[in-house]
Amino acid sequence: MNAIRFEHVFKSFHEKVVLKDFSMEVRPAETKIILGGGGSGKTTILKMVLGLVKPDSGQIFVEDQEITQLKEAELMPIRKRIGMVFQEGALFDSLTVGENVAFRMREAKNHSEEEIEGVVRQLLGFVELGHAIDKFPSELSGGMIRRVGIARALVGHPSILLYDAPTAGLDPITSRTICELVIKLRDLEGVASIFVTHDLESARTVASEFAETLPNGEVVFKSEDNNLCLVNTRFLMLKEGSIIFEGNEKALRNSDDSYIQSFLE
Amino acid sequence: MNFFYRALYEIQEYTLFSFQAVRSLFRKPRYFEDILRQMEIIGTGSIFIVMLTGFFTGGVLALQSAKSLKSFGAVNLTGQLVALSLVRELGPVLTALMIAGRVGAGIASQLGSMVVTQQIDAMRGLGTDPTKKLVAPRVVASTAMLPLLTVVADLFGLVGGWIVSLYTLRLNTALYWNTALRSLAYNDVLEGLMKPLVFGFIIGTIGCYFGINTTGGTRGVGRSTTQAVVTASILVIIADFFVSKIVLEFRY
Numbered sequence: 065m066n067a068i069r070f071e072h073v074f075k076s077f078h079e080k081v082v083l084k085d086f087s088m089e090v091r092p093a094e095t096k097i098i099l100g101g102g103g104s105g106k107t108t109i110l111k112m113v114l115g116l117v118k119p120d121s122g123q124i125f126v127e128d129q130e131i132t133q134l135k136e137a138e139l140m141p142i143r144k145r146i147g148m149v150f151q152e153g154a155l156f157d158s159l160t161v162g163e164n165v166a167f168r169m170r171e172a173k174n175h176s177e178e179e180i181e182g183v184v185r186q187l188l189g190f191v192e193l194g195h196a197i198d199k200f201p202s203e204l205s206g207g208m209i210r211r212v213g214i215a216r217a218l219v220g221h222p223s224i225l226l227y228d229a230p231t232a233g234l235d236p237i238t239s240r241t242i243c244e245l246v247i248k249l250r251d252l253e254g255v256a257s258i259f260v261t262h263d264l265e266s267a268r269t270v271a272s273e274f275a276e277t278l279p280n281g282e283v284v285f286k287s288e289d290n291n292l293c294l295v296n297t298r299f300l301m302l303k304e305g306s307i308i309f310e311g312n313e314k315a316l317r318n319s320d321d322s323y324i325q326s327f328l329e
Numbered sequence: 330m331n332f333f334y335r336a337l338y339e340i341q342e343y344t345l346f347s348f349q350a351v352r353s354l355f356r357k358p359r360y361f362e363d364i365l366r367q368m369e370i371i372g373t374g375s376i377f378i379v380m381l382t383g384f385f386t387g388g389v390l391a392l393q394s395a396k397s398l399k400s401f402g403a404v405n406l407t408g409q410l411v412a413l414s415l416v417r418e419l420g421p422v423l424t425a426l427m428i429a430g431r432v433g434a435g436i437a438s439q440l441g442s443m444v445v446t447q448q449i450d451a452m453r454g455l456g457t458d459p460t461k462k463l464v465a466p467r468v469v470a471s472t473a474m475l476p477l478l479t480v481v482a483d484l485f486g487l488v489g490g491w492i493v494s495l496y497t498l499r500l501n502t503a504l505y506w507n508t509a510l511r512s513l514a515y516n517d518v519l520e521g522l523m524k525p526l527v528f529g530f531i532i533g534t535i536g537c538y539f540g541i542n543t544t545g546g547t548r549g550v551g552r553s554t555t556q557a558v559v560t561a562s563i564l565v566i567i568a569d570f571f572v573s574k575i576v577l578e579f580r581y
């Protein structure tokens with residue numbers, strides 16, 4: 065089974081070709097790191113997984129169910145299993161942090177207020193923002209917005225997570241916190257994910273470290289030896305709508321493609 | 330020719346959009362709270378400008394009409410003229426134009442900025458249909474509130490007309506209110522309430538349509554806001570003609 069599969073997807077906006085015969089798959093508990101320059105179609109790929117953007121041709125499968133032709137109402141049950149962290153957070157700016165995180169549960173209308181409150185507090189604790197529950201998004205820093213976005217995406221234990229440049233423009237410490245969240249979800253919860261980024265530092269962190277729970281319940285992060293790469297994290301590089309590289313971190317570093325090398329520098 | 334196709338296409342899209350908004354009202358989940366919140370925002374935010382507009386429109390109607398009426402020796406009919414012009418025509422149209430400027434712009438810019446900051450995508454991604462959650466409540470609220478605001482404008486207009494009649498035309502208060510209120514037939518009131526229903530629907534749907542279809546970042550938000558106000562205002566004036574015409578057809 066695959067968590068996500070793209071088969072020969074083509075997409076253009078007006079005259080501009082964004083994806084050209086794009087195929088890939090993400091297995092459960094696997095993270096696919098997508099690299100690519102601005103406007104190379106990374107966000108478009110993530111939106112296609114949610115059915116927010118439809119391909120011109122080709123097929124997209126989510127947990128082996130084809131979603132390409134589904135109508136908006138039919139997509140709703142599939143979206144329940146997917147969480148997305150949007151590029152700039154995309155928090156609802158008329159709602160507080162707590163209400164943003166609670167949005168999905170409130171809309172489902174089958175949860176009690178106590179239950180919602182419990183989940184919201186737990187998730188905000190997870191991203192270390194319990195104190196910000198009553199703030200509005202306009203009062204938060206960029207890093208906090210991103211973390212609230214992550215908390216909101218985690219409601220309902222989605223089996224697939226899509227991160228759109230979650231560490232862009234953040235300080236190294238906040239980036240590190242976010243990468244650790246991504247690693248924990250991958251290794252401890254078995255979440256399949258796509259991690260879009262321009263930030264090579266965080267891409268390397270996600271690709272080279274793994275999380276383990278010690279017998280006393282503490283979670284620790286361990287780094288693989290430099291020559292070993294994690295089997296559950298692979299890179300994919302986009303250029304002009306096509307995949308120019310797919311593989312692990314080592315292969316990426318050793319690639320002799322000049323575009324990739326200039327990207328890595 | 331290109332422009333013509335483009336216009337046809339927009340009209341088709343707008344019709345479809347409005348149809349979907351109305352249809353979504355009949356499907357679960359329903360958003361009564363959102364409707365009430367929007368009604369409150371529209372009502373409390375607009376009541377003051379509507380009072381002012383009504384008051385001075387009534388006043389100026391009394392001033393201007395008295396001049397023409399004098400030449401027929403019919404100054405004592407001022408109340409009737411103010412009432413009829415206000416209730417049938419100026420109350421609904423001027424209120425709608427004010428609301429198009431205030432509420433239509435507000436809706437378009439709010440939804441537009443939600444589009445460009447991906448909040449609409451996020452909402453769909455979280456499993457909520459923005460047509461139901463955002464569009465339908467705004468359309469219902471503006472359709473429901475405009476008749477109420479128009480009544481307020483009419484009342485303040487009559488008061489404005491009365492004050493002018495009393496202090497500058499030296500008309501008797503009882504005479505003014507008598508001619509004003511007795512001149513209003515059932516049909517006039519009906520027309521005066523039907524128009525704002527139509528105008529409210531136009532303002533709500535146009536604001537949402539331009540807001541939701543915003544492209545091109547923050548500059549796009551400004552553009553769709555302007556377009557929403559201009560289009561809503563023009564459509565209000567066009568619709569006013571047709572509703573008047575239809576009412577006149579059925580009058581006799």
Ligand SMILES: Nc1ncnc2c1ncn2[C@@H]1O[C@H](COP(=O)(O)OP(=O)(O)OP(=O)(O)O)[C@@H](O)[C@H]1O
Pocket residue numbers: 077078080082100101102103104105106107108109151
């Ligand atoms: N709704 C749309 N309408 C028109 N063009 C679009 C739309 N969405 C994306 N595009 C275009 O498609 C291309 C790819 O966009 P996308 O947002 O996927 O890029 P990206 O890889 O995420 O870029 P960035 O790294 O800057 O976030 C861009 O050229 C963009 O202008």
Ligand SMILES: [Mg+2]
Pocket residue numbers: 106107108151228
């Ligand atoms: Mg992007």
